[in-house]
Amino acid sequence: MISLSAYIPEMLETRRQFHHHPEIAWTEFLTTQTIVKRVRELGFKTVVGKALFDVEHTFGRDEEKIQAAMQESLKLGMDPVLLKELEGFTGCLAIWETGRPGPVTALRFDIDCVNVEEDHTDANEAHRGGFDSECCGLMHACGHDAHAAMGLAVAHWVKDNAAELCGTIKIIFQPAEEGTKGAGGIAYSNNLDDVDYILGGHIGVSAHLHEVGIIRAGFMNTTKMNVTFKGSPAHAGSNAEKGRNALMAACNAAMQMMGIARHGSGNSNVNIGTIHAGEGRNVVPVNARMEFEVRGETQEINRYMQETAERMIRGAAESYGVEYKIDIVGMAVDIHSDADLSDMVAEVAKSVPTVQKVFDIDKCSGSEDFSLLAQKVQSHGGKSAFFFYGCNHHGHHRADFEIQDAESLPEGLEICVKMVERLNGKK
Numbered sequence: 001m002i003s004l005s006a007y008i009p010e011m012l013e014t015r016r017q018f019h020h021h022p023e024i025a026w027t028e029f030l031t032t033q034t035i036v037k038r039v040r041e042l043g044f045k046t047v048v049g050k051a052l053f054d055v056e057h058t059f060g061r062d063e064e065k066i067q068a069a070m071q072e073s074l075k076l077g078m079d080p081v082l083l084k085e086l087e088g089f090t091g092c093l094a095i096w097e098t099g100r101p102g103p104v105t106a107l108r109f110d111i112d113c114v115n116v117e118e119d120h121t122d123a124n125e126a127h128r129g130g131f132d133s134e135c136c137g138l139m140h141a142c143g144h145d146a147h148a149a150m151g152l153a154v155a156h157w158v159k160d161n162a163a164e165l166c167g168t169i170k171i172i173f174q175p176a177e178e179g180t181k182g183a184g185g186i187a188y189s190n191n192l193d194d195v196d197y198i199l200g201g202h203i204g205v206s207a208h209l210h211e212v213g214i215i216r217a218g219f220m221n222t223t224k225m226n227v228t229f230k231g232s233p234a235h236a237g238s239n240a241e242k243g244r245n246a247l248m249a250a251c252n253a254a255m256q257m258m259g260i261a262r263h264g265s266g267n268s269n270v271n272i273g274t275i276h277a278g279e280g281r282n283v284v285p286v287n288a289r290m291e292f293e294v295r296g297e298t299q300e301i302n303r304y305m306q307e308t309a310e311r312m313i314r315g316a317a318e319s320y321g322v323e324y325k326i327d328i329v330g331m332a333v334d335i336h337s338d339a340d341l342s343d344m345v346a347e348v349a350k351s352v353p354t355v356q357k358v359f360d361i362d363k364c365s366g367s368e369d370f371s372l373l374a375q376k377v378q379s380h381g382g383k384s385a386f387f388f389y390g391c392n393h394h395g396h397h398r399a400d401f402e403i404q405d406a407e408s409l410p411e412g413l414e415i416c417v418k419m420v421e422r423l424n425g426k427k
């Protein structure tokens, strides 16, 4: 077997390349190109474009932005033939069939960035390394650059070690994790129907460098929604009574929603992230647009939060005489990992020489749309596990997010490939 250290330089280089050119949800065309070209070169079958998704269950796609990103990618070296093949959909499923009977194991790596302007000073690791973001207002501030690069390293390892493996390995490069937009379409497609085991991981979060956290249960159920209110204009001074004020409906709904009575059986959360409203100082505002999210510890609590918010929006619209429309643009559920598969990840993590601490996590705030993939695999009797491999960071989604890639990534990679060895090692 080739030593794992042989895969590390390429993984770090790829991670830094992704970090230098981050792409936001559903616009990861150049990232997808790097992934697709590499896995095809290695000999993987690929599923790309609409075939990767149940398009009805993809969330939060802004077709105008996507079209603009496709045009931009061509200027930056996107292969037009591949771009056509992608049909406007980023991401890739890479499949390795060993030809020997055995389980189907899927590993999921997300690939998108965050709307954060990176810290371009020497205080920031990526700036010191000369690979900080060249894209204004965009940054890999959650480490999905590392995830994508690790997925490619796993692919390389699988190819080199294929003679020792059985069954099928599916490597999912998932777009649009931020805002929990991308997993739904993959979960509802038939691409996971045959999956026996699914593994997901995330760098950082509550695990420090040389620590591994095993997520037994946790993450919040969440629904992300956009609301548009539509009123009618009037002169604000001379006949405001003839107008219908969309801004007031949105603000009123927001005030009510932040005060939703808390559910007695567990944690809940609501956030109104943006409101954009109005046309001009002396016109009764016609248009308002609000982005918000609710979360709940259980699906029941999340449903309660969502339904109450919807009722308040309906009520506010009614009281101001405006029309409204609600779009669901993202969702995730909570995670319930399988004990035996999680135990195996813990055991494997303990066998990594540089890992100093392995701990269980039963409760985890935030949301992660891997949960939808896990739910799908578990719905037909398959098993799921999720883990954090640590780094020292100042907080995710921050301008100074850093991951010490040379130390943290090799540990994540070792856990992934050892899990593949355990699950798909030739008997």
Ligand SMILES: [Zn+2]
Binding pocket: 142, 143, 144, 177, 202
């Ligand atoms: Zn993340």
